[in-house]
Amino acid sequence: RGRTTFRTSRRGGGGAQDFEDPFSGIFGGGGGDRHYANMQQRGQDAEYNLSISLEESVLGADKKISLQMENRIEDINVKIPPGISSGKKLRLPGKGLAGFNGGLNGDLFLNINVLPHPIFARDGNDLYIEKTIKFTQAALGTTIDIPTLDGTTKRLKIAPGTQNNTKIRMKGYGVPGLKGSLKGDQFVKINVEVPKKLTDKQIKMIEQLAADGI
Template identity: 45%
Template sequence: METKDLYRILGVSRGASQEEIRRAYRRLARKYHPDANPDDPSAEERFKEIQHAYEVLSDPERRRRYDQGPSAFFGGERVSGNGSGFGGFSNISDIFDTFGDVFGRGGRGQRPSSRGQDVTVSVNLGFREALSGVTTRVSAPVEEECSTCGGSGAAPGTFPRTCPECGGRGTSTQDQGFFAFSSTCRRCGGSGTVIDRPCPTCHGDGRVRNARQVTVRIPAGAKDGMKIRIPGRGSAGRNGGPRGDLYVVTRVAEHPVFERRGDDFVVELPVSFTEAALGARVDVPRPEGGTVRLKIPAGTQDGKQFRVRGAGAPHPRGGGRGDLIVRVRVVVPAKLTRREREILEAFADVHDDNVREDLFRRVGEAR
């Protein structure tokens, strides 16, 4: 038996209209939802009471039985011809179904709450934006509760009614000898209710699609394809269920010079023949702007790599930065002046090393 006044739980009078009951439920559900009170265990119990009270009082038939009191369940006429004597019910299972309906334990005509769907959107970022971080707005196509019908799917002034085919269970059962097979009710699609006059706005779905503008903070160092979760910004839940989450996927433009590898960047640095041979100090561009000074040792070969610590991308979750990897590319002059040619010929006369000697030695040693 009910030990608490369902009207008092919602804070409405016994003569309250369905619209007053709906408004009271939505206000209290937002206030006591567990997601809004993570540190208050009592909020969950209070939320369950509010949800149960709304499930009973929002259904005209269930509300009528509740207002009649216990005699509505065990009084009345007996069903003739079966000798069951269950106070107007054909069998004991009907009694328990009715109790489940009133007390919110999965009975007839009940529309269970469900979590809203997650929504995924992408955001395009420039190379520098992703490197430094940016706050931007994205348009999320979410499903919201229809404001015309309050999510019921029924036209204003009407309400969904218990499905006459399945009795509100949402399933139909077929007896096959010793076995019984259950399937989703074809009439109501498993919801347990049918809508005679669909809402003109949502056409009976109780939901409408809306483009919600959401502000999202992209952390510094964001990579291409990184997924950022924003809790509770997805589609609204059904029948008081919590909202889904919003996932924002970053799409970062490539840079014409810097190649990203994790949190590191790779850059190819052109150096002249003389710089590689004699050694030099050269400026190397940094991904976020500016330069860093790098020492090129004498005799540096083409393809030699140097690592500049901490000059890469910031770790998106904090804790330092990646490195800048500098790969040397020795540039050989395409044309020489007469004076340059004379100098190089003189250099060749005094520096007659056989640079291919080691190549032929290893070829000859191979079996």
């Protein structure tokens, strides 16, 4: 397996930085007291950018990642909590770089990036999807099938006279809230399709509707 790129950060100052020898300042001839070389030192924290699917971010998941830590490759099991979003961090205590002279290991911080989904979009704890219907269905009303992110399909009633760009709310089918926040909803945006080509019969029928003031 190839080397996984990650970044480390020192405690007590400075931001994330590329990995370097954490002990170079001790043994590098800086003239410091040699007894510090025998002190326990906590390992550096590490950062890793983890991309997950929208399904994993909404439903939660168990993932395994492989990281090259110093001179070893470590497989780490990660539990993705339901409802996590891009920009959030997961902290894995003790999974960073090794400590020195028996010191504690650093922590591993996972920077979460949620990948785009082909049909669903997320805004906060709400999910959005678009559905196209015929203009006759919009005028007369109908019932359509709507997918949800967990793989199930729900029947959605379209009221007669539904307009283009109408948003219909599916309560409770959104993203679980983190830390006690409310679960979101799923919204369906209705696109009304107007036919580009009509038969002579269809034209006459629509002309009659127009004559009736519709």
